[in-house]
Amino acid sequence: MRRMLSQYADIFQSAVESLRAHLLRSTLTSIGVMIGVAFVSLMGWALRSLDAAWERTLSTLGSDMLYVDKWDWSGQGNWRTMMNRKNITLDQAEEIARRLRVAEMTYFSADAWGQTITTADRRASGIVIEGTMARFGMLPSTQLAEGRFFSELEERTAAAVAVIGEGVRTTLFGNRSPVGQTIRIKGRPFVIIGVMPKRGTLFSDFLDRTVYIPLPAFFGIYGRYSRSITVAAKARSPEELDVLRDELTGVVRAVRKLPPQAANDFAINEAEVFRQQVANIRIVIWAVGIGLTALSFLVGVIGITNVMFVAVIERTKEIGIRRAVGARQSTILLQFLLEATMLCVAGALVGVIVSGAIVLVVTAVARDSADFLLPVLPPEIVVVAVAVSIAVGILAGFIPALRAARLDPVEALRYEA
Amino acid sequence: MSTPPLIVLEGITKHYRMGSEIVEALRGVDLTIRRGEYVAIMGPSGSGKSTLMNIIGCLDTPTSGRYMLEGTDVSSLGDAALAAIRNRKIGFVFQTFNLLPRATALKNVELPLIYAGAPPQERRQRAIAALESVGLGDRLRHKPPELSGGQRQRVAIARALVTGPSIILADEPTGNLDSKTGMEIMALFHRIWQEGNTIVLVTHEEDIARHAHRIIRIRDGRVESDMPNPTPIVGAPLLV
Incomplete structure (x- = not known):
């Protein structure tokens, strides 16, 4: 040796x-x-x-979440067809949520893209304003870097409060803490109560340029019927996702009053579509x-x-x-x-x-x-x-x-x- | 005799293929060399003396015949066994010195000990001792290009001696040296022989061969004559 x-x-x-x-x-x-x-x-x-x-x-969207939307998020599907689909209204969303049996919880959201928001001395454009519900803030995947998410009371009362994405914070406030500061959306003041950590990825970089406000406050700015609602449904476990998807398809078709032969006029999105x-x-x-x-x-x-x-x-x-x-x-x-x-x-x-x-x-x-x-x-x-x-x-x-x-x-x- | 002769060659032949021709370099050589002999193998170029030396040195194997080295039949051994024999029992000295040009004198002399698996400390000491014994104790760190021809050949002799081999095989060891240096080298061989080593000298020069005590002449692949030399030259030449 x-x-x-x-x-x-x-x-x-x-x-x-x-x-x-x-x-x-x-x-x-x-x-x-x-x-x-x-x-x-x-x-x-x-x-x-x-x-x-x-x-x-996967972790941002949740492997146990399904999102009913007018749009197919994967980028597949005919753009014109989807454009011509009728919006999902708040009434339909509420009806869908009421009929679901296997979902652990649901919440609704609506988005306005390409918005501009301002502070006293700065402005940020290309911002997504998302009206959502307090329940979104209670999901395990919704973690805040700073401050808190809005409560159900604030949601019901259409409080002028906002939770901003990481990118919005750096654009408007640099390294300063934004909590307690005021931003204006379409001229209306909103007090920042929380900041999201970095969430955006290759497929969802807009997430960091999003401002979350209570859904009723969103309707107050953009109107109740102009935007299509997204219905998010959480399965009790990732294994039940298939069951939930089947139920969701049937319920949404019923609520949208589709005849048996007609194709779906909505998409059920999930993290998997990015696979x-x-x-x-x-x-x-x-x-x-x-x-x-x-x-x-x-x-x-x-x-x-x-x-x-x-x-x-x-x-x-x-x-x-x-x-x-x-x-x-x-x-x-x-x-x-x-x-x-x-x-x-x-x-x-x-x-x-x-x-x-x-x-x-x-x-x-x-x-x-x-x-x-x-x-x-x-x-x-x-x-x-x-x-x-x-x-x-x-x-x-x-x-x-x-x-x-x-x-x-x-x-x-x-x-x- | 209690111990077998050092070298016994019986009916050694060696054939080469040169293109379509078969060259018979050796046509049946019988030879016995005993321990402590000083033998010169002589012959003109093409006589087969180099082939014979290569076979004795286990660099080559015979086509037929038997070669007993210290009682062991080595004529049909494989590569690894032959390498081990060359390493332990044979010390080569060549006409062109054949040192590694980029390695120091010390490293050149250590080389056989590396292949013998000696530990670094031991092989250093033995290599230094061998270089000192040929008078190069002050040239350990010199590389071959920095040494004279005579010094290079002495490094090669130190390398041949360092493993304590059974035979020193010298192939025209003075062929590339001037006559004065050549004689110094022959004096060194004489001393090595006196110290109990067996020396086989291959040469075509009569003057060099006459340093040996027995002269074997090869011609056309056969032993032509095998005679003792009653008056070997010692050290300095009689006729230059």
Whole structure:
């Protein structure tokens, strides 16, 4: 055992020496692997970021929630058809809630998009005003960063209170606490009583630009009939979601008085609808990433194999000498394999550093537009990248190393460069 | 005799394929070399003496025949076993020195001990002792390009001696040296022989061969003559 260790130490040392002796050549050769590893790391990072965004979407929307809406949130479906659907009225919403048996709770909300709100000295546009109910604030997924949500009393009395999203707070108040401050919606003053933490993701970045006010107060501004109501229904458990969806479909069809043959004139939305979107993005990342990665590793393997062939020829005499003083074929094989592998690992480490730097730069530059991206490379991606590079090294080095090991020692000793 | 002879070759042949032709480098060589002998193998180029040396040195295996080294049949051993024999029992000295150019003298001499699996501390000490014994105790950190030809050959001799081998196999050891340095090297071989080592010298130079105590002449792949040399040259040459 000790004997093996002492030999490996020497093999390692001689590999380092020969790589250092040809530093420029070694560097150029490992560029392919470097780029390949950078692609693998960045691809892994993008996929992990996507997963994180997906999980946040799931927890924001709730895996046990269904949302009856005039609009299909997945972005599928014909826009014109949905546009022409009749609004879901408050009366219909109340009728739906009354008839549901398997839902644990329901609440209604209505939205006004593209609104502008002001404080004494600032304004924010592109804001979503959402009228909702106190029950929304009682959902486990509704956590506040600061302050509180409005109560049922405030809801019933159409109190002029508001809970603002994280993005609204930074736009209007910077780092100051907004609780107790007043904002104006269509000129009407609302006192801020709470702030939401960051909730927006790749699929729902508008959430952070939303202001929540009591539904009756919303009707007071925008009128009772101008907006379609969204009915949110919570299942008692995620397992009961299918039962709830079936019941909901029947109830809404009945309330909307659809004849049996007619298609649904509403959509039942849930977090799951975004799964398809995630899958599509995932496929694109894979297709581009795998293609680029495979190409760079191919170039890397060819380059390293080539340089190792050259190294074997250059060092024919050395191989002869080592064999004459007692090196086995397997020792020589290992020496050249290790050299190729070290080339790859060195390239991989540089690749990881480069992609780490790219991640830092991208997340710094695109903090606002693409805030779902993870700020650092996931460590397991780094491990995978290095493991892949070791495999590439062994693959690239094997044939040259085998040639080195099989050299006839007599011929090798006679060789003159 | 209680111990078998060091080397016994029986009917050794070696055939090479050169393109479509079969070259018979050795056509049946019988040879016995005993412990403590100082033997020169002589022959013109193409006589098969290099092939013979490679077989004795376990760098090559015979096509047919039997090679007993210290009572063990080595003619049909595999790579790992032959590597171990070269490592422990054979010390090579070559015409072109064959040192690793980027490694220090010390590292070059340590190399066989690395393959023998000696612990770092021990192999350092043994390598230093071997270099001191050839008069290079002050050149441990020098690399071959920084050394003279004679010094390089002495590093190679230290490398050959460091494992305490059964045979020192020297292939034209003075071929790349001027005659004065060559004689210094031959004096060194004489001392090594006096210290109890067995030396097999391969050469085509009569002057060099006459340092040995037995001269074997090879021609056309066969032993042409095998005679003792009653008047070996010691150290300094008689005729230069």
